[in-house]
Amino acid sequence: MGKKEILLIRHGQGDHNRLFAENRTEEALALRDPALNDIGIQQAENLGVKLKEQLRKFDLELIITSPMRRTLMTTDHVFGKETSYPVIVSSIPTEMGHGECDYGSKKSQISKDFPHRDFSLIESEKWWTDLETQEHLEQRVEDFKQFLNSRPESRIAVVSHGLFLTELVGIGKFCAFGNCDCKQYTLSKDGTLTDSGGIFIRVDNLWEKWQKS
Numbered sequence: 671m672g673k674k675e676i677l678l679i680r681h682g683q684g685d686h687n688r689l690f691a692e693n694r695t696e697e698a699l700a701l702r703d704p705a706l707n708d709i710g711i712q713q714a715e716n717l718g719v720k721l722k723e724q725l726r727k728f729d730l731e732l733i734i735t736s737p738m739r740r741t742l743m744t745t746d747h748v749f750g751k752e753t754s755y756p757v758i759v760s761s762i763p764t765e766m767g768h769g770e771c772d773y774g775s776k777k778s779q780i781s782k783d784f785p786h787r788d789f790s791l792i793e794s795e796k797w798w799t800d801l802e803t804q805e806h807l808e809q810r811v812e813d814f815k816q817f818l819n820s821r822p823e824s825r826i827a828v829v830s831h832g833l834f835l836t837e838l839v840g841i842g843k844f845c846a847f848g849n850c851d852c853k854q855y856t857l858s859k860d861g862t863l864t865d866s867g868g869i870f871i872r873v874d875n876l877w878e879k880w881q882k883s
Contacts, residue, residue, distance in 0.1 A: 672859070673856050673859070674819070674826060674856070675824065675868070676826050676856070677852055677853070677854055679717070679852045680831060680850060681706070681831060682709070682743070682849050683874070684771075685707050686704045688707065688709075699768070701770060702775075704739065705743055706739075706747070710849065711743070714744045714746075714748050717871060717873050728869065732758070732826045732827070733757040734760050734827070734828050735829040735830075736760065736834075737760075738765065739774075742759070744829050760791050760792075761774075762813055762817055763834055764834065765831035766831075766834060766837075767802035772798070773800065777794065807837055808837065810834070811834070818857055838863065849873075853865070853869070
């Protein structure tokens with residue numbers, strides 16, 4: 671297979687993001703598998719509107735989402751619960767596990783809450799990693815590149831998380847993606863990801879201000 675075009679999308683805002691922004695770190699970390707809040711839902715819907723026209727040119731073939739509640743909800747609000755292209759759930763692009771907010775719900779529960787999604791790739795009830803190391807995250811990133819390159823589709827959207835996506839694209843900062851940022855990258859067969867200069871949509875207008883604060 672040749673190069674692939676990948677749309678990388680971070681989930682919308684959850685209450686844990688709000689708490690982190692307010693420097694209430696312990697409260698944020700204690701929220702188990704948080705859902706999108708009202709702002710996050712609006713962000714995802716706004717992205718869906720802005721992305722709709724772009725997708726006509728992008729020829730999307732597949733959506734991959736992490737099994738976290740906030741990414742599954744983002745997928746629903748950006749693309750709709752019923753799509754003309756398959757949506758699969760993979761635990762590989764989940765967030766770096768360093769607190770309850772990054773530990774998911776059991777497969778039996780989350781698949782019941784999102785019955786319209788394909789959880790067949792999730793092999794165990796507890797699919798997340800507690801207190802994940804940087805080395806483990808880096809290995810997941812490499813595994814995910816291999817997974818993307820193993821797919822027959824060449825135009826794929828990935829709904830994931832800030833730290834995972836930042837590690838994936840190799841940007842040396844805490845988090846390079848605002849909530850519901852959408853950026854297009856090119857994936858080569860050797861696993862190299864480069865900014866394609868294509869689609870870039872930002873709906874969180876306060877993100878850059880928060881990054882500088």
